[in-house]
């Protein structure tokens with residue numbers, strides 16, 4: 492029997508934005524492109540922003556949010572690439588500032604230092620995106636080689652519809 496080639500491993504970091512409810516679309520698209528996927532969510536995102544059971548069923552792995560204990564084995568292999576989608580104002584600013592007080596942030600800070608490709612789809616309202624700290628954060632992260640999709644505010648259009656969130660763009664950016 493021939494051994495199956497190991498697929499590259501993608502970390503999907505999920506932050507607490509409303510659009511996170513649709514993260515299954517990103518996971519399916521990544522799997523179609525032959526990524527093996529593990530999800531790391533912020534602690535706030537774990538509080539009802541997406542269906543964790545559905546994501547676990549889809550990826551075949553637990554959703555990670557807390558640090559493992561030193562005695563525990565690493566639950567995921569090291570990443571070949573990382574996608575942050577949706578990325579919140581809070582997480583983008585903390586990441587750029589080098590804060591690592593959640594597993595998601597620690598993973599992002601480390602991945603940048605390991606030269607792992609990172610793609611980010613922000614979901615940040617216009618009023619927050621105008622904050623100078625956010626603009627500085629984007630500049631700093633871009634300077635570290637982090638790739639960003641287009642701005643997305645998460646706000647409804649005048650006709651009541653919501654523009655599509657370009658989930659697959661994250662994969663194109665890698």
Ligand SMILES: Cc1cc2nc3c(=O)[nH]c(=O)nc-3n(C[C@H](O)[C@H](O)[C@H](O)COP(=O)(O)O)c2cc1C
Nearest residue numbers: 506507508509533535536579580581582614615645
């Ligand atoms: C229903 C709801 C939707 C939210 N949507 C967004 C959003 O689209 N973008 C954003 O930056 N923050 C949003 N927030 C605020 C974040 O959840 C909040 O800043 C949180 O601290 C982010 O934590 P995290 O970055 O660790 O995930 C939303 C909050 C709620 C309650």
